[in-house]
Amino acid sequence: MSDPATDDRLLLLSPADNVLVARAPIAAGERIWLDGRQLTVGAALSMGHKLARRAIAAGDSVVKYGAVIGTATADIAPGAHVHLHNLRSNYTATYALDAPAGGTP
Amino acid sequence: MTALSGYLRADGRKGIRNRVAVAYLVECAHHVAREIAWPHRDEAHVIGFPGCYPNSYAQTMMERLCTHPNVGAVLLVSLGCESFNRHKLAEVIAASGRPVEVLVIQRAGGTAATIAQGQAWVEHALAQLAGQARVPMEVSELVVGTVCGGSDGTSGLSGNPAAGRAFDKLVAAGAACIFEETGELIGCEDIMAERAATPELAGELRAAVEKAARYYATLGYGSFAAGNADGGLTTIEEKSLGAYAKSGRSRISGLIKPGDIPPKGGLYLMDVVPDGEVRFGFPNISDNAEIVEMMASGAHLTLFVTGRGSVVGSALAPVIKIAANPEMYARLSADMDINAGRIITGEGTLDAVGDEIFDRVLATAAGQPTCSEAMGHAEFILTYKTFEPIGPACLPA
Incomplete structure (x- = not known):
């Protein structure tokens, strides 16, 4: 699925996406390939979590499955974890969650 | 490609199984129906409606289910004093050309006498059905539904989009495919509307999702739990898109409600959320309620994507179980027909997995039992609902 020059633990669900999904855990600080470039992963990624495929500016749409899944609330660097701390729903806010951004232990 | 054959019914539809339905018309007749079917439980499946009070949705659903193409004969089991209109149901079944018998427990002499009469009738019906020849059947004559249940963070990555790939191939081959769960399509209305065959249908698709959003808001249903975020999901629309992936990428031909039969091949959204005020509780209280509604719309079989690991099957129509999560597959492999977890790993x-699902659909249609079928799963549930008829823009011209 992914570009050959992208770490095979990362899944690209649609060519239009600006995020990739981890299909296996990736540790913080790991050097990984993403679209032919080497990046350092900032935060540990569990299976099913998202990572920015390219730079995403605050206010930009985040696209997964080729569809908008919400709006970036902060500038997101390539390789950064995309989750509750930098992405919000365009429908129902997920404020009810008291879990930390990286997920509960 | 696997050559298909089916049991030709008087309405022109063809069944991929030839079951006897033993239908209880109120919960009070459920035990007797179960005992009647038990000696031949692989071929005689128990269905029914538990309520004592009349409901036109339940009446329609039972009429559609008893005349489902996979059903060859029907035994109705009535207590005698319930509100269900057994006369009308029996007339509809008889008019479809199927053998039908009505046993009323209060008249037949009680539990033991009714079981004895019922078992004799089922044996006779099965002997009759055994002589029925299969006729050639095309993929374009199939109706296939899809649900997801016991979902987790992997469902939208592997099992659901793979099921969508299989749907694309089935639709291209002319089959009718049904997806549903409008309450879990919130956020998908724009991209879904873009796939509508007509602008009028696009409006109907949007309205169905908006109705679901209002309905669930009234129920106070929390569709986004902390566990979703732990699994990597951030927003409700992201969660919805995972479920939406089951629909594949074909043009959407129509919108149906439970019991509406797709008039031709293509992809259909089933609107499962009741119309009018919130009355009878959650639209579908468990996964089998969704499967039952797609059967009522003629689904010969159902694709069921699961992450946590559901083990259910269904009465009347086989269920193909697609494991989304590789760790769950390792634990429950005997219950799973397809390992979509290998997309994750x-x-x-x-x-490739989409192709495998498509091939499994054809093999199942040709008669090969699914895992749940082989283990005797034949779950069924039908509850109260209220629907208005679909609008004129909902079906293809």
Whole structure:
């Protein structure tokens, strides 16, 4: 699925996406390939979590499955974890969650 | 490609199984129906409606289910004093050309006498059905539904989009495919409307999702739990898109409600959320309620994507179980027909698993039992609902 020059633990669900999904855990600080470039992963990624495929500016749409899944609330660097701390729903806010951004232990 | 054959019914539809339905018309007749079917439980399946009070949705659903193409004969089991209109149901079944018998427990002499009469009738019906020849059947004559249940963070990555790939191939071959769960399509209305065959249908698709959003808001249903975020999901629309992936990428031909039969091949959204005020509780209280509604719309079989690991099957129509999560597959492999978890582990592609699901659909239609079928799963549930008829823009011209 992914570009050959992208770490095979990362899944690209649609060519239009600006995020990739981890299909296996990736540790913080790991050097990984993403679209032919080497990046350092900032935060540990569990299976099913998202990572920015390219730079995403605050206010930009985040696209997964080729569809908008919400709006970036902060500038997101390539390789950064995309989750509750930098992405919000365009429908129902997920404020009810008291879990930390990286997920509960 | 696997050559298909089916049991030709008087309405022109063809069944991929030839079951006897033993239908209780109120919960009070459920035990007797179960005992009647038990000696031949692989071929005689128990269905029914538990309520004592009349409901036109339940009446319609039972009429559609008793005349489902996979059903060859029907035994109705009535207590005698319930509100269900057994006379009308029996007339509809008889008019479809199927053998039908009505046993009323209060008249037949009680539990033991009714079981004895019922078992004799089922044996006779099965002997009759055994002589029925199969006729050639095309993929374009199939109706296939899809649900997801016991979902987790992997469902939208592997099993659901792979099921979508299989749907694309089935629709291209002319089959009718049904997806549903409008309450879990919130956020998908724009991209879904873009796939509508007509602008009028696009409006109907949007309205169905908006109705679901209002309905669930009234129920106070929390569709986004902390566990979703732990699994990597951030927003409700992201969660919805995972479920939406089951629909594949074909043009959407129509919108149906439970019991509406797709008039031709294509992809259909089933609107499962009741119309009018919130009355009878959650639209579908468990996964089998969704499967039952798609059967009522003629689904010969159902694709069921699961992450946590559901083990259910269904009465009347086989269920193909698609495991989304590789760790769950390792634990429950005997219950799973397809391992889509290998997409997660990098051992398979969406296209390869989609092809495997398509092939399994054909094999199942040709008669090969699914895992749940072989283990005797025949779950069924039907509850109260209220629907208005679909609008004129909902079906293809």
